[in-house]
Amino acid sequence: xxxxxxxxxxxxxxxxxxxxxxxxxxxxxxxxxxxxxxxxxxxxxxxxxxxxxxxxxxxxxxxxxxxxxxxxxxxxxxxx
Numbered sequence: 829x830x831x832x833x834x835x836x837x838x839x840x841x842x843x844x845x846x847x848x849x850x851x852x853x854x855x856x857x858x859x860x861x862x863x864x865x866x867x868x869x870x871x872x873x874x875x876x877x878x879x880x881x882x883x884x885x886x887x888x889x890x891x892x893x894x895x896x897x898x899x900x901x902x903x904x905x906x907x908x
Contacts, residue, residue, distance in 0.1 A: 838891060842900035845890050849880045850904050867905060877901060 847865070850856035855873035859866045867874075878901055884890045885897045892900070 839896070839900065842890055842892055842896060843903050845884065846877065846881045846897075846900050846904040849884070850877050853877055853880065855905065874905060877905065 847856065850873075851865070853873050853876040855868055855870060855877045856865045857868050858864070881890065881897055881901050882894075885892070885894070890897060890900075
């Protein structure tokens, strides 16, 4: 089971890093009523999340494969 836990931790780290990027570019915003992150529904901001996440991956700041990054971006932007 340690391998599964390690893979899950790596995935969570990717989603967390990409969620941070989403907040920085305002693709994700805090909903005051529910106190949760929600999508800003701004296509340009979402494009910036993809660009910055893949750049961070290319720079070695986020680990995983390209598919891992894409999946983590999709998961991070699903906050609604």
